[in-house]
Amino acid sequence: MxxxxxxxxxxxxxxxxxxxxxxxxxxxxxxxxxxxxxxxxxxxxxxxxxxxxxxxxxxxxxxxxxxxxxxxxxxxxxxxxxxxxxxxxxxxxxxxxxxxxxxxxxxxxxxxxxxxxxxxxxxxxxxxxxxxxxxxxxxxxxxxxxxxxxxxxxxxxxxxxxxxxxxxxxxxxxxxxxxxxxxxxxxxxxxxxxxxxxxxxxxxxxxxxxxxxxxxxxxxxxxxxxxxxxxxxxxxxxxxxxxxxxxxxxxxxxxxxxxxxxxxxxxxxxxxxxxxxxxxxxxxxxxxxxxxxxxxxxLNSIIQWPTLFKRKTKDELESTVVIDNTKKEINQDNQYKSPMNIYNIEGYNTPKNEDFVLKTMRSEFVKSRPLPQIPTTSIKEILFYLRSIINDNYDMPSIGLALEIARDNLRKLALHLDYMWEMSKLANLYKRKNPNLSLSQKEKFELLERIESWIANAHKNMIKLNP
Structure with missing residues (x-):
């Protein structure tokens, strides 16, 4: 220089x-x-x-x-x-x-x-x-x-x-x-x-x-x-x-x-x-x-992205990874099931140091709380409500109930939504879980991803979601 x-x-x-x-x-x-x-x-x-x-x-x-x-x-x-x-x-x-x-x-x-x-x-x-x-x-x-x-x-x-x-x-x-x-x-x-x-x-x-x-x-x-x-x-x-x-x-x-x-x-x-x-x-x-x-x-100039730093899509990047066959079978059969149905969680109460990451697959004890009032007049507010319930760490039966009420309220606002069946499936799954247990970190990540996809689906179908 x-x-x-x-x-x-x-x-x-x-x-x-x-x-x-x-x-x-x-x-x-x-x-x-x-x-x-x-x-x-x-x-x-x-x-x-x-x-x-x-x-x-x-x-x-x-x-x-x-x-x-x-x-x-x-x-x-x-x-x-x-x-x-x-x-x-x-x-x-x-x-x-x-x-x-x-x-x-x-x-x-x-x-x-x-x-x-x-x-x-x-x-x-x-x-x-x-x-x-x-x-x-x-x-x-x-x-x-x-x-x-x-x-x-x-x-x-x-x-x-x-x-x-x-x-x-x-x-x-x-x-x-x-x-x-x-x-x-x-x-x-x-x-x-x-x-x-x-x-x-x-x-x-x-x-x-x-x-x-x-x-x-x-x-x-x-x-x-x-x-x-x-x-x-x-x-x-x-x-x-x-x-x-x-x-x-x-x-x-x-x-x-x-x-x-x-x-x-x-x-x-x-x-x-x-x-x-x-x-x-x-x-x-x-x-x-x-x-x-x-x-x-x-403000009046724009530098284009250089070819030296090649851009890829998320799918292109993740497609380079070969997943273990055992993991594929678990994901296919249990995409929306609690990890507690896949792993013997009780066996990891005192994990070894090398097993500490399995904490992300465990549920924690939480107090049961009444759900806040769910919106009834806006698809936007209903979907954002579900997202907040997941983030606020309610127990699994409460999350199942929130999904069920949200589904019923959505039916009053739209004759058909692509994710309605999926929402019903998740509601039935979590309502059957034991009370006072939270979602594991893995479940929480996956469920939030599903909710984000429903919001994106609403955008795709020209349902107006104002901020």
Missing amino acids: TSSLINKHKKAPLINNNMLFVIPSWSEVLGFPTLGRYANQDISKILTDIIIFYGGTECSILTEKGVLHCLFGLGFYHTKFELKSGRYIIDSRQLSGLLLSDFVYDYLATSKNITLENDDDVIYTEKVVKVPIDLSFKTNNKQTFIKGALMRNLFIPYKDSFIEMMNTIKEDNTYNINNDGQMLLSTHWDYYNKILISSRMNYANYINPTASINDIIIGADEFLTSLFSTSKNIDIEKNISHLKKVYSGIEYDPMYLFSILENTSKYLKSTGKIIKQQKGLSNLLNQKKSLFISAENR
Whole structure:
């Protein structure tokens, strides 16, 4: 890199921008580059790979290979996946930085809107969500609309990921940037789909491979030194430490996760800057949103995805995995049956260390609770209600009852729905289960997938689902 370019990009300003920044599926954004490995085993299916950032500092830097867009703050990679052996795993990594090459940034910034189409600084698309932490400059009606959309489309379906992140933030030894250095999830051309960590970190566990990520390597300190001056790196670390103090100190309601934003906004105010889309551009450029304030000068340009990083579909990636025949037989015969009917769960009450992942196939004891009132007038609300019941950890007979009532209410709204028979089958299955037992993690993942497919089916059949 030439000295003039080094000097130029080291002068790129850091911008304070407190935001919630979420990529619901990392692998989908990158075109499913890898399934990854875990504990020396092949991964066969990725169920969740969400990136959540409570961002505080951003910067866009011109490099020899293109523009690199950087976001620093408290980040979290949360993934749920299935091993080739059939076991289900939950894994996570703390993050402190997100490095987006210009073509990845533009792919996110041009993704299709789901809602909030007329709001330039609150963005909700198929690939990314960006919301200012402080919404006090919005009208009350706009705040109510944003709150409802985020609760239904983000906080409820990804409730477990947000709660796990908040629990991690509140631990004393996490996000200790001063001692452990930074953890950077990167799509930089030389470090594509890798996490860069510092040699200062006690990285024995962190560096283990996980789903969707090509590699986890040492090199964060050297890379940041090449991008920023010493004073800027110190400022970035100070901001991350401040965010750790703020987010670890707030209280929030796990049943109402929007309270994270509400309670944090008392300490992290908005910059007040709103980016307006310029008029008179081509239709393609009109689709681009400005995710970062520092990227405003790139609003009129779009970098196409390079052939060097070939994109695949999820089916193409997963088709490369050969599943064990024994697992295939189990899945075919027990697609919607409790894992308790497949495995002798009682035999694993005191598992050996190597069997710890079987916890994902066990039910836990939960108190029986009355179901909340189920909606009756909207297909949208009924399906979202079912999703919330699954996420709220009701026992299996209650889930069966919720499915049964939902099916009856749906019949009053539509003469025929493709998933009605499937819903009946699941209702009958779970109503027969013993009370006070929750879904296992595996069952929960699969049932949520079915509900998401019903919502997608409703879209496909032109049933209008407003946010």
